[in-house]
Amino acid sequence: MQYSLLRLALICSFWPAISPMSLNYPAVFNFGDSNSDTGGLVAGKAFGLIPPNGETYFLVPSGRFCDGRLIIDFLMEAMELPYLNPYLDSVGSPSFQTGCNFATGGATILPANADSMNPFSFDLQISQFFRFKNRVFALLSKDKELEKYLPAEDYFKQGLYMFDIGQNDLDTAFYLSTSEEQVLALIQKFLSRLKYGMKRLYDGGARNFWVHNTGPLGCLPRIIAIFGKKSSNLDELGCVISHNRAANIFNMKLRDICLKFLSQLPEANCTYVDIYSIKLNLISNYSLYGFQQPLAACCGYGGPPLNFDIRIACGLTKNLDGSIVTAKACNNTAEYINWDGSHYTEAANRFVADLILTGNYSDSRRLANTLSFLT
Secondary structure, three states: OHHHHHHHHHHHOOOOOOOOOOOOOOOEEEEEOOOOOOOHHHHHHOOOOOOOOOOOOOOOOOOOOOOOOOHHHHHHHHOOOOOOOEOOOOOOOOOOOOEEEOOOOOOOOOOOOOOOOOOOOHHHHHHHHHHHHHHHHHHHHHOHHHHHOOOOOOHHHHOEEEEEOOHHHHHHHHHHOOOHHHHHHHHHHHHHHHHHHHHHHHHOOOOEEEEEOOOOHHHOHHHHHHHOOOHHHEOOOOOEHHHHHHHHHHHHHHHHHHHHHHHHOOOOEEEEEOHHHHHHHHHHOHHHHOOOEEEEEOOEOOOOOOOOOOOOOOOOEEEEOOEEEEOEOOOOHHHEEEOOOOOEOHHHHHHHHHHHHHOOOEOHHHHHHHHHHHO
16 A cells, blocks of 8 residues: 555656546446456356456456456546446346446457457447446336446436447457558548447437547557567557557547537537556656566566467466466566556556546546637
8 A cells, every 4th residue: 555655646746736536426337348348258258267367456357357456446446436347247136326337358449240259349338338228217117126236317317438449449450451551541430430329328318428548559568579570660668659650540539529529519528538648658657656567468478578479368378389388477466567468457557547536637627628719
């Protein structure tokens, strides 16, 4: 705890002080991919998430692609709300009184196809939400006692609608395209679909939107291992230039969506959260914040500099090149930013959440000021 407070003090000393964010919502409805999946893919597709996933906080795999908690878990803690249960997990009679998580690992904004690893794309998550809402209304009309387990009807308007999705669309596009230009040409298509889904939610009564932009995709060990074999493809941090450039363009256009929401939908509140800048700052200044490994995976195989091998996932044991090897976790996850080559450690997620809660990277007021200037 003392170490965490020291780290937060260091963080806050580098930015001008503004009032910390006050998150006061009765419920949260989340849409996204593995960055905020609290068990949806494991429940919905029987995905085999094995130890050491979950080892730091839950002590066992919790359905999260992490050694512990995700950013959304820390934000729920800040709101003094329970962690979100996934919509797809019915085992154990989960409570949805304070919200529901529709995010699933591998999800994309664009609709899934026969080759997709995950059928639960953004459109389907939105449809799941409306089925959830309709079922809640129907059940509560018959038995108000169910409010112990389900959101009250007014929570759907008063609640916070969170979005953290788009990374997999960019990721997949780079694998399938022959040039960076082809990837960039697809970004507007991704975001038009996202805007359409958000508008469906608004038309259904949602008013409070919380949008995470996408992180520095080019700094993931998996991306560096595949696309960073030529040094000319890497920047001074060792991240893949093309992927980070695409992420930045995606994020600029994503911010425009929030601006348009404010201008076109008078009752909408849209908070745009700059996850990219927070994570890039962490990677750039890792030692300042108490980390020792900015790019290497904690749970992986292969050793420095990335400790990542695409042939073996975290926790697995396989025969590689005639030898039996295991992708093991590092001794101290708090020293690593990256968990498994594609996801962040609990320590990094806590860092990101702490900075979000300072208010310095959350753009709702600045968006409103921008809108006033433009009009």
